[in-house]
Amino acid sequence: MAKLTVEDLPLEGKKVLMRVDFNVPIKDGVVGDDNRIVAALPTIKYVIDNGGRAILFSHLGRIKKEEDKPGLSLRPVAERLSNLLNKPVTFVPVTEGKQLEDAIDNMKNGDVLLVQNTRYEDVKDGEYVKRESGNDPELGKYWASLGDVFVNDAFGTAHRKHASNVGIATNMPGKAAAGYLMEKEIKFLGDAVDNPERPFVAILGGAKVSDKIGVIDNLLDKADKIIIGGGMAYTFYAAKGIKVGNSLVEKDKIDVAKQILDKAGDKLVLPIDNVVADKFNNDADTKVVEGDIDDGWMALDIGPKSVKEFANVLKDAKTVVWNGPMGVFEMPNFAKGTLEIGKFLGTLTDATTIVGGGDSTAAVKELGVADKLTHISTGGGASLTYLEGKELPGIAAISDK
Ligand SMILES: Nc1ncnc2c1ncn2[C@@H]1O[C@H](COP(=O)(O)OP(=O)(O)O)[C@@H](O)[C@H]1O
Numbered sequence: 001m002a003k004l005t006v007e008d009l010p011l012e013g014k015k016v017l018m019r020v021d022f023n024v025p026i027k028d029g030v031v032g033d034d035n036r037i038v039a040a041l042p043t044i045k046y047v048i049d050n051g052g053r054a055i056l057f058s059h060l061g062r063i064k065k066e067e068d069k070p071g072l073s074l075r076p077v078a079e080r081l082s083n084l085l086n087k088p089v090t091f092v093p094v095t096e097g098k099q100l101e102d103a104i105d106n107m108k109n110g111d112v113l114l115v116q117n118t119r120y121e122d123v124k125d126g127e128y129v130k131r132e133s134g135n136d137p138e139l140g141k142y143w144a145s146l147g148d149v150f151v152n153d154a155f156g157t158a159h160r161k162h163a164s165n166v167g168i169a170t171n172m173p174g175k176a177a178a179g180y181l182m183e184k185e186i187k188f189l190g191d192a193v194d195n196p197e198r199p200f201v202a203i204l205g206g207a208k209v210s211d212k213i214g215v216i217d218n219l220l221d222k223a224d225k226i227i228i229g230g231g232m233a234y235t236f237y238a239a240k241g242i243k244v245g246n247s248l249v250e251k252d253k254i255d256v257a258k259q260i261l262d263k264a265g266d267k268l269v270l271p272i273d274n275v276v277a278d279k280f281n282n283d284a285d286t287k288v289v290e291g292d293i294d295d296g297w298m299a300l301d302i303g304p305k306s307v308k309e310f311a312n313v314l315k316d317a318k319t320v321v322w323n324g325p326m327g328v329f330e331m332p333n334f335a336k337g338t339l340e341i342g343k344f345l346g347t348l349t350d351a352t353t354i355v356g357g358g359d360s361t362a363a364v365k366e367l368g369v370a371d372k373l374t375h376i377s378t379g380g381g382a383s384l385t386y387l388e389g390k391e392l393p394g395i396a397a398i399s400d401k
């Protein structure tokens, strides 16, 4: 990498600001899959083993109103991190001010501190001001002022231009370095997809439709086939005039979906059938339907015919990149599509199979199919942006060597 890495920085006695991606699933105040925390440990350990004082920043979920904050505190993450490191982690429940500054002043070499969810800054006095997500210049400058050097290890957030990654880095010229995870992810993705072995198939699912649908246009030039499942599929259904019932659809993106369908021809593969439910609940009444989804029903998983069709498209692939679950895998009754696709990828022993994304990774791990895949990436949107051939702002902002 032509960028500074953590090994290029002075660490002994330094206040080391670190951006990590601890955007992990949390249920009832407990961390679920902790892959993203585990993935950041090598860099954190390197920093503290070399006498640095690790001051960690991460976002968690998305905060648009004051009421979003309590459920999106990073406190449970601090507890899990402390267990994993086997040492205390000081959690500071605020993102700025005296309480944070005092806590940093009190740190000793080798200590670890986790700052509250950086996206708490997106809402101030009840107003959605997006200081973090809008990369408010004052916020990046303030956070940068709290430390001596900066290490960005948040690959999963690298496609975002936010105050806690790009903002801090630009305010620490010559002192902003990449962590080990960042290096490892870029190296692996680069090797696998810069000149992918073909056929190259991308699988796109999940729920971040408006975020990720734009990626497909560029992927059409790179991939031989693009399979669309999960919550991403039904905006395409709507674009094709197929009834969607109460399924997840981004109305604003139906036109984009139409343009993609026009350009894609038979490159784009959509689900044939779906498991539909009468409510968003594991205990809902369900049935499998082909095509139209009636009012009062929502598609929460792909159906068995879709699994077969997708497997047929995947069977000869030499490179597969998958982001986004095929259904609401968090509910066992809607996990089958994701499980079956994961299992099938596991049988492609001649292919490079990459699964990326916070939730996709959690899914393949929970469902027990992760071990058979070539690479589990912490980044969903980040991997897709890389795949598109676009610059990742979080990485671009790191200091050159
Ligand atoms: N049919 C669907 N309807 C609603 N949500 C869905 C559907 N299929 C998948 N999802 C949801 O998508 C979420 C993950 O999307 P996303 O964040 O884009 O993936 P990743 O984290 O892997 O990048 C999961 O929480 C899952 O429940």
Ligand SMILES: O=C(OP(=O)(O)O)[C@H](O)COP(=O)(O)O
Pocket (backbone or CB within 6 Å): 021, 023, 061, 062, 156, 157, 160, 208, 356, 357, 358, 359, 378, 379, 380, 381, 382
């Ligand atoms: O979970 C993330 O991305 P992913 O869901 O695409 O894997 C990252 O932490 C980015 O989160 P964001 O999409 O709310 O900016």
Ligand SMILES: [Mg+2]
Pocket (backbone or CB within 6 Å): 357, 358, 359, 360, 380
């Ligand atoms: Mg996600």
